[in-house]
Amino acid sequence: MKFKAFFLSLLAAWLAFVAPLSAHQYGGSLKVALFPEPPTLVAGLSGLGSASIVSSKIYEALVTYDFDLNPQPWLATSWETSKDGLVWTFNLAEDAKWHDGVPFTAADVVTSYEVFxxxxxxxxxxxxxxxxxxxxGEHQVRFTLNEPIPSFIYMINYGNLPIIPAHLYAGGNYRDNPANATPxxxxxxxxxxWEKGSYIHLVRFDDYxxxxxxxxxxxxxxxxxxxxxxxxxxEEGSVDVVSASNLEGFDVSRLAGLDGVESTKHGWEMLAPHGFLWVNTQKPPLDSxxxxxxxxxALDxxxxxDVVFNxxxxxxRGAFDSRTKFFDPSVNDYAYDPEKxxxxxxxxxxxxTVLKLSTAPVGSAWARLAEYEVQAWKEVGINVELDNNDVGGYLKKLGDRSYDLGNIYLYQYGDPSVGVTRNFYSFNDVAGSPWNNVGRYLNADLxxxxxxxxxxxxxxxxAALYAQAQQIIGNDAVQVWTAELEFPTLYRSKVRNLIATALGLSDSFAGVWIKQ
Structure with missing residues (x-):
């Protein structure tokens, strides 16, 4: 009887293990709404979220992250660090291949780091x-640091260090490489x-x-x-998945309530989209x-x-999102006070002097926000006019620093040293990029x-140092902060395991399946 009970317990455990796998079904097409259309599908060439949503299915990174921001295996199967934190060794997947059939090795990680x-x-x-x-080793790579980097495991996220093939990119110009024509x-x-203006089509990689x-x-x-x-x-079923970032706010709750539709707020834990305006702090009168x-x-x-983002x-409250580590809730939130x-x-x-508010056509909510900002500032005596651009023109103005004010949201990547402090270092005011210290804020003490x-x-x-930094940035009003954004994902109930990590729609989709 004891043996029988033991056997039955083993059988139950085995069934519990295999049941989720056996429940998965193969086949089917998944259609995802996308906007704006990315300029490229090659990893790391565009900072647009829409580019990441597509390219993260084609390319991978060493690690991904669960909803609590714990690192999880992706191309790295395991890793260890030295006691002093200066050496990180990653063991890599031995069965990974590039889409052209070439085996993946540690050399690809080295080349990717050299590029990015x-x-x-x-x-x-x-x-x-x-x-x-x-x-x-063929499937082991070692990072040796000059000094400890407490956020290192977050620094190698997909947005920073996607892994690209050494046999196509070693020793060449990344942005002008002919290989970019076929990711x-x-x-x-x-x-x-890719039918431009219509759809991007990816197919199953059978040797994955x-x-x-x-x-x-x-x-x-x-x-x-x-x-x-x-x-x-x-609503009519032409697409199966949509992010609230591509919807009117009032449509989100309506569509989420439809039969056969589910929604989740998971999948933004790592990115924490933070809305603000770049302010060209070196350009009068904005140097005041x-x-x-x-x-x-002036902004409510x-x-x-409630109205713009429903x-x-x-x-x-300032530059740090409340979802990001070391957020200080005591920072001045600039509560609405038009008299002040x-x-x-x-x-x-x-x-x-008339100031220009540069905008890009990235959704009606952002158009409403810009219109509200112009009116709110007018009421306190600041003259601002809209400067409408296409996405490329808007990003170029930021990169060229030929703007006054510009609405944007950026990802914070869990740790401030990854996604926040880059916006305020004096030495990171590098013309040509719309993603660094675009505000041109210069403060040696900071x-x-x-x-x-x-x-x-x-x-x-x-924590103490970041709190001090947040107070300085807030008091100097380096940016105009507008919203910590929430982008629920809506999807058909037949779509299973869609949002599985803190990267949400910017993860691999390897485990996504459709119930037939």
Whole structure:
């Protein structure tokens, strides 16, 4: 009897283990609404979220992250660190292949680091702290640091260090490489075709790992340039998945309530999209801290939350998102106070110069936000006009620094040293990029505080330093903060395991399946 009970317990455990796997079904196409259309599908060439949503199916990174931001295996199967934190060794997948059939090796990781330590603004910030990246075996790579980097495991996220093939990119110009015409990755899906203005088509990579994934036959990313069109397409079933970032806020709750539709707020834990305006702080009259403070006080953040984003936002308190580590809730939130804004405008010596608010056509909510901002600032005596651009033109103006004010949201990547401090280092004001210190804020004291905060390993000391930095950034009104954004994902109930990590729609989709 004891043996029988033991056997039955083993059988029950085995069934519990295999049941989830056996429940997965192969086949089917998944259609995802996409906007704006990305300029490229090659990993790391565009900072647009839409580019990441597509390219993360083609390419992979060393690690991904669960909803609690714990690192999880992706191309790296395991890793260990030395006691002093200066050596990180990653053991790599031995069964991974590139889509052209070439085996994946440690050399690909080395080449990827060599490329993106130059090309990626965030990774570039820590390149000087990394002594060497070397292959120490065909499937093992070692990062040796000059000093501890407490956020290192977050620094190698997909947005910073996607892995690209050494046999196509070693020793060449990355941005002008002929290989960019046909993206080749190790991901669960490979590039099939791209009908510009219509759709991007990816198909199952049959040689992905051991062949058990992916479950889907193919993916279609359907380009729909307006929120109304996205809503109609989802409601009528033309697409299966849509992010609230591509919908009108009032449509989110309506569509989520339809039969056969589910929604989730998971999948943004790592990215924490944070809305604000770049302010060209070196350009008069915006070099006046009083005027920048007035711009902040003039905006009703509750109105922005409730009316502009239909409740899918949280009023921010400065540069750090409340979902990001070391957020300090004591920072001035610039509560709506138009009278104080008027007094600050007068104190600034502002002479009525017309300021330009640069915008891009990335959704009606952002158009409403810009229109509201212009009116709110007019009411406190600041003259602002809209400067409408296409996406490319808008990003070029930011890169060229030929703008006054510009709405944007950026990802914070869990740790401030990855996604926040890059926006404020004086030395990171590098013309040509729309993703670094675009505000051109120069403060040597802040540089020193941030540099230390980004490097010390003691969590309490980091917290104190980041709190000090947040107070400086807030008091100087370096930016105009608008919203901590929430983008629920809506999807058909037949779609299973869609949002599985903290990267949400920017993860691999290897485990996504459709119930037939």
């Amino acid at each position: 330590s130059v090309e990626n603004d965030r990774l570039k910030l820590i390149a000087g702290k990394i002594a060497a990246v070397e292959a120490v 080749i990755g190790t991901g669960a899906f490979k590039f099939a075709d 790992r051991d062949g058990s994934e992916p479950f889907l036959d193919d993916l279609y990313f359907v380009v729909i340039p307006d929120a109304q069109g996205v809503a109609v397409a989802f 801290v009083e005027l920048r403070q007035a711009l902040n006080y 953040k509750a109105f922005i939350r 409740g899918l936002a949280t009023p921010p 804004a008027r007094k600050l405008v007068a104190a600034s010596g502002y002479d009525g 540089d020193a505080i941030l540099g230390k905060a980004d490097s010390v390993t003691d969590a309490d000391e980091r």
